[in-house]
Amino acid sequence: MEASRSDEPVLEVRGLVKHFPLTKGIVFKRQVGAVRAVDGIDFKLYKGETLGIVGESGCGKSTTGRLLMRLDDPTEGQIFFHGEDIAKLSGKAFKAVRRNIQIVLQDPYSSLNPRMTVGDIVGEPFQIHKEVAPKGSRLKQVQELLEVVGLNPEHINRYPHQFSGGQRQRIGIARGLALRPEIIVCDEPVSxxxxxxxxxVINLFEKLQNEFGLAYIFIAHDLSVxxxxxxxxxxMYLGKIVETGDEAQIYERPSHPYTQALLSAVPVPDPTLRGHRDQIMLQGDVPSPANPPSGCRFRTRCWKVQDICAVEEPELIVRKGLDHPSACHFAEIRSVIDTQVAT
Amino acid sequence: MSQDTINTTADNRPHDGDPNAPVLEVENLHVEFRTRDGVAKAVTGVTFDLLPGETLAILGESGSGKSVTAQAIMGILDTPPGFVTQGSVRFRGVDIQALPEKERRRYRGEKIAMIFQDALSSLNPVYSVGYQIGEMFRVHRGASRADAKTKAIELMDRVHIPAARQRVNDYPHQFSGGMRQRIMIAIALSLDPDIIIADEPTTALDVTVQAQVMQLLADLQAESKMGLILITHDLGVVADVADKISVMYAGRLIEQARSLDLYSNPAHPYTERLLAAIPRVDMKGQELYTIKGIPPNLTDIPAGCAFHPRCPYAQSICSEKTPPLEVVPGDRRSACHFWKEVLDGSLQIR
Structure with a gap:
């Protein structure tokens, strides 16, 4: 995939934090703690590029997606869209920006209103952002959108229940495309x-990216997708990015123990590799994000843990002997998946 | 229907002694759901057997009939709307389908146990986990409450739930997803069944936890020689654990083979296309292979081969004649008119 990568990121996130307060009491609510869903993450997204965010449930990947859309307001941090901080914007200025960031949600059954026709669902963004499509041209635009995502434009008056799961996801994608955004946040769109x-559906995402130069934030737990x-x-692990890099760096040369464990746990659809895989079995479960471990958050499940891990939180930096940032004091490359998978 | 697969032990004589005789033989099983929108043929002529200690995976997409097959074997089908219309399920030679409910109950849990996908909704939220594990001993074995609890703690230890003694009185919501699934496994294991049917046991779990649970199942199986029927849509999990794979599509078994054979050289176009559709390393940056269209509606299964509208190799015979599940060299079966050609790769994509 040759992404036309310009130097200016379309989206840049700095120190993004989202804490959900935990309260006690009914009349006099007092805060007794916070779920640290996202706890200080930074990343950049360039035009036409896809940034995958992976992690297990509760790691904060979906919250990150919601924050980028400003469906939730960040507790701290900045979100720059073309250099402008949109984390605190409101009113008209915000509405203008928001057009450019759209979302495709996971569940095509609950994310479409069952009482609206497909035409209404896909056309609804035009009612909010009237400037994108003048009234007379909306029907035509909706039909075009349906065609783009591979649905029959004649089905414009049908209801969501008349479509299969894959088709419904296409409707969701058409709705996300309607305002011709620059960025689409895809939150588990194929799971x-x-x-x-x-x-x-994956092919459709790739086709649309090439056609419209979209940038994707692709949030998923399926590592091969x-x-x-x-x-x-x-x-991501417990609200932090633990390792970041290009696709080959992460998959072929993972350096953070969590990345290695995650990759090695994925079953490979090839029975010849059974018993030959270097599988790292993690003990226990992910700790609660309301009370994350001190220092490195992965230390409670890590096999490399030393005293320093409990005291000092490792930064996400490029460490000695590595070519990409890793948040581990003892980061070292260990290839855990067989890259010589038979073809 | 596949006549060729019929095993002639039609009588209800338990086969004693022979340790290598199949523990479970499912033969020509038909299940239909009578709904307002018509009759949905959820399972049509499914035949397979399971040897002691063997792991059989039933692989299929949603709506392929894999879970219904499991429910029919367990005898926990919702009737109505679901009805077993034909076929037999024999446990060590005894047709449990024909038994009266009272006797059948003895098989359920004691001989054949089941693990469900969603542990949170399968466990009762208002009873402690210890109570629910112990229930098996109280109901089936008439154990006292105290004995049942001791047994429950033992089982929780066996499935590696930490601090079992302290946690035995906790409720399901106090456990994480992986731990809840372990409790389900503990319940299934409690009476030392000969067969465990696991219906998507790890689908709701994260990969690192999934790996733990699959490992646990494999260890337990090695200990106790149980047969395992693993129902899943995950081609990765199947490749990791299954000895034998049965692929279902639109209620029928369409291919059956040992894992290695199935993955290296599928004998049915559906299996072949399904394997091709998984994103893999060498496909990076290329378009993925897809199967056009969507799985059929079970109330309206296409005539002939159910896969023909989506099959890239379909010819006119495919829409006319339903291919039987034929025996293919190498101890495998395929329900495709052109299995020979599929195997040697000589078919041209239309």
Whole structure:
């Protein structure tokens, strides 16, 4: 995938934090703590590029997506869209920016209003952003959008329940495309789909990216899907990015123990590799984000843990002997997936 | 229907002694759902057997009938709307389908146990996990409360739940997803069944936890020689654990083979296309192979081969004649008119 990569990022995130308060009491609510869903992350996104965000449930990847859309307001930090901080914008200025960042949600069953026709769903963004499509041209635009995502434009008056899961996800994508955004946040867009349908939707994402020069934030837990579609990948654990790099750096030369464990845990659809895989079995579960471990958050499950890990939080920096940033005091490259997979 | 696969132990004589006889033989199983929108043929003529200690994966997409097959074997189908219309399920030679419910109950849990996908909704939120594990001993074995609890703690230890003694009185919501699935496994294991049917046991779990749970199942299986039927859509998990794979599509078994054979050289176009659709390293930057269209609606399964509208190799015979599940060299089966050509790769994509 040759991304036309300009020097200016379309989106840059600095020190993004989201804490959800935990309260006690009904009348006199007092805050007793906070779920640190996202706890200080930085990344850049360039035009036409796909940034994959992977991690297990509760790592903050979906919250990150919601923050970029400003569906939730960040507790701290800045989100620069073409150099302008949109984290604190409001009113008209915000509305103008928001047009450029759209989202495609995971569940095509609950993210479409069952009482609206497909035409209404895909055309609804035009009612809010009237300047994008003058009234007379809306129907035509909606039909074009349906065609772009591979649906029959004649089905414009049908309701969501008349479509299959894959088709519904296409409707969601058409809605996301309607305002011709520069960035689409894809939050687990294929995880509810069957393998045979999933491939169709992934191809559609790639086609649209080439056609419209879209930048994607692709949030998913399926590592092979992320690998296929992403130019760069960030791995999250408990609200932090633990490792980031291009697709080959993360998948072939992972340096953070968590990345290595995550990759090695993915079952490979090839029975000849059974028993030959270098599988790292992690103990226990992810700790609660309301009370993350001190120092390195992965230390409670890490096999390399030393005293320093509990005291000093490792920064996400390029460490000695590495070519990409890793947040581990003892980062070292260890290839865990067989790259010589038979073709 | 596939006549060739019929095993002639039609009588209800348990086969004793022979340790290598199949523990479970499912033969020509048909299940339909009678709904307002018509009759949905969820399972059509499914036949397979399971040897002691063997892991059989039933692979299929949503709506392929894999879970319904499991429910029919367990005898926990919702009736109505679901009805077993034909076929037999034999456990060590005894047709449990024909048994009266009272007797059948003895098989359920004691001989064949099941693990469900969603542990949170399968466990009862208002009873402690210890109570729910112990229930198996109280109901099936008439154990006292105190004994049942001791057994529950033992089982929790066996599935590696830390601090079992302290946690036995906790409720399901106090456990993480992976731990809840372990509790489900503990319940299934409690009476030392010969067969465990696991219906998407790790689909709701994260990969690192999935790896732990699959490892646990493999260890337990090695300890106790249970047969395992793993129902899943995940081609990765299957490749990791299955000895034998049965692929289902639109309610039928369309291919059956040992794992290595199935992955290296599928004998049915659906399997072949499904494997091709997985994103893989060498496909980076290229378009993924897809299967056009969507799986059929079970109330309206296409005539002939159910896969023909989506099959890249389909010819006129495919829409006319339903291909039987034929025996293919190498101890495998395929329900495709052109399995020979699929195997040697000589078919041209239309």
């Amino acid at each position: 509810a789909l069957d393998v045979s349908v999933q491939a169709q 992320v690998r296929h579609i992403s130019d760069r990948v960030s791995v």
